Amino acid sequence: MSKLVNLSKGAYSFEGEMPLGQAVPLGLQHVLAMFVGNLTPLLIIGGACGIMGGTEFVNLQISLL
Numbered sequence: 109m110s111k112l113v114n115l116s117k118g119a120y121s122f123e124g125e126m127p128l129g130q131a132v133p134l135g136l137q138h139v140l141a142m143f144v145g146n147l148t149p150l151l152i153i154g155g156a157c158g159i160m161g162g163t164e165f166v167n168l169q170i171s172l173l
Contacts, residue, residue: 154169
């Protein structure tokens with residue numbers, strides 16, 4: 109089930125250079141992780157306050173996101 113991926117030596121050094129075929133997927137993963145990390149607290153706090161998930165607060169939800 110799990111697939112073993114061998115990264116180049118550049119992935120493990122501070123100033124290392126990686127091939128483009130490895131750098132692009134890892135870069136996209138990093139961008140998605142930052143995006144989710146910014147939206148998660150907003151969704152959790154909005155849900156706890158009761159302003160997420162309803163149709164009466166649609167404009168507020170859109171402006172917050």
